[in-house]
Amino acid sequence: MNPEFGKVMHSVLDGELSAEAQAALNEALRSDPAALDAYCSQVRIHALLAWRAGAATANATEKIVAFPVKPRLLRWAGWAAVALVMLGAVFFALAPSRATAAVNRVFAAMQRGDRSYTISVIEGDARMAMNNGRTLTYEGGVLHLRGDRQFVLVRPIIEGGRRITGSDGTVNWDIVGDGPVKVTSDLTRFRGGLPGEQQDSTFLDLAGNLSGLKSGYDLVLSDVLGEPSQVRLYAKRKSRDVRGPREMDITFRRETGVIVALELRGLPRARGGPEAVRLTLNGESTLPADYFTHMPHHESGRWIQDEAPAPRGP
Amino acid sequence: MDNGRSQMTPEFAQRLASAQSSIYAFIVSLMGGRDEAADVLQETNLKLCREFHRYDESKPFINWALTLARFEVMAWRTRQSRSRLVLDDDVLERVASALQVQPMEPERELAALERCLQKLPQSQRAMVDERYQCGETVRAMAGRLGQPENALAAMFYRIRRALQECVTTTLAKEESA
Known part of the structure; x- marks a missing residue:
């Protein structure tokens, strides 16, 4: 078998087959039994891996279940309606749906590289009162993310200055204006300022709450009109018992899974703040290694106030 | 009929x-x-x-x-x-x-594939996950890893061949057991 056959197979399976490669493929399959064997086994394993990842399941079954009943089909439509719903349930049990596979893709992308998003308020009050009488605003805030544990959230203070909250994955910290740097090893502290975080939103803990998003939300995957390189994943909370935003609308790059826009709607507002926000990707450059610690965000010599984790009850 | x-x-x-x-x-x-x-x-x-x-x-x-x-x-x-x-x-x-003409037993084949994936070296299993679970193309992966696309394509060719051989062997062993 021609050693170039591997390259041709790659072109076939990645959908980038040139006219020359296509002619070479057909000639090899016509004349070389070894090439025919290799093609059959390569495509078969490729298809089974894609099937295992949910590439076709939902697509095929969603359409079956939604099959239109026309008059000429009435003679079999009665049983078909019942049977196809049953089939749908069976098919869904065989492999994860495309929407679930999309969630996996988005989360995998979160593990790679740094991302920066600007925050804009779509609905509700952008402002939020702080304990010291000053007022924060989410509008114009910036959220930097590294992996699924590290973040830096910068929000303007209306009276002047900024509040910077972050986590390097082991220490959470909070800096208000020129006040002390509060640090804690309790990774649940200082997260209430993040949109949706008051109720353990899935945004920062996307990977950690993977099962929550998959089981607690109805997921719908669709194309983005005019943007063939992007895919939209719409997630709606199944019930009030599920914690987190009521709806999430995630637009991500088809090839890499990188989120380019995220809308969170129905945010908990126990202390005021926005009801819906949009985060828009504005940077993917690699930030300094220590960027998610508090050090680069204040001058040296600032008072560091270590807050021990609150004692837990008996 | x-x-x-x-x-x-x-x-x-x-x-x-x-x-x-x-x-x-x-x-x-x-x-x-x-x-x-x-x-x-x-x-x-x-x-x-x-x-x-x-x-x-x-x-x-x-x-x-x-x-x-x-x-x-x-x-x-x-x-x-x-x-x-x-x-x-x-x-x-x-x-x-x-x-x-190839005998097909879909459920056994998928189960065998699952076991064969576990036998791949961790690095290769991660590549398969990136390619299939996460939907990343070989070209995008090559760009991200800074590797030649052809080298990565050849690697996937070998991985798929190894998986096919493993699935065939696993099914044959099950039948003879």
């Missing part, structure tokens, strides 16, 4: 559900990896449901299903321009014939 049944049975539904991965793989092979394979699978499923009363229960379901899938692929081809067809007509017949 008519099996005399007026209603699709749960057994038929189960057979159809179990055969999905094999029908899908068959369609992808005949279409040369085209993305529309899921649409043709859907058309095939509808055809199988409509024609269920013609299925001879004394014969393997998968053979009957693949025959109908082959017709659906041919119907799809008639709707496409020639430039969109990867395989020539005579080559498609060769591929279909080669695939249809």
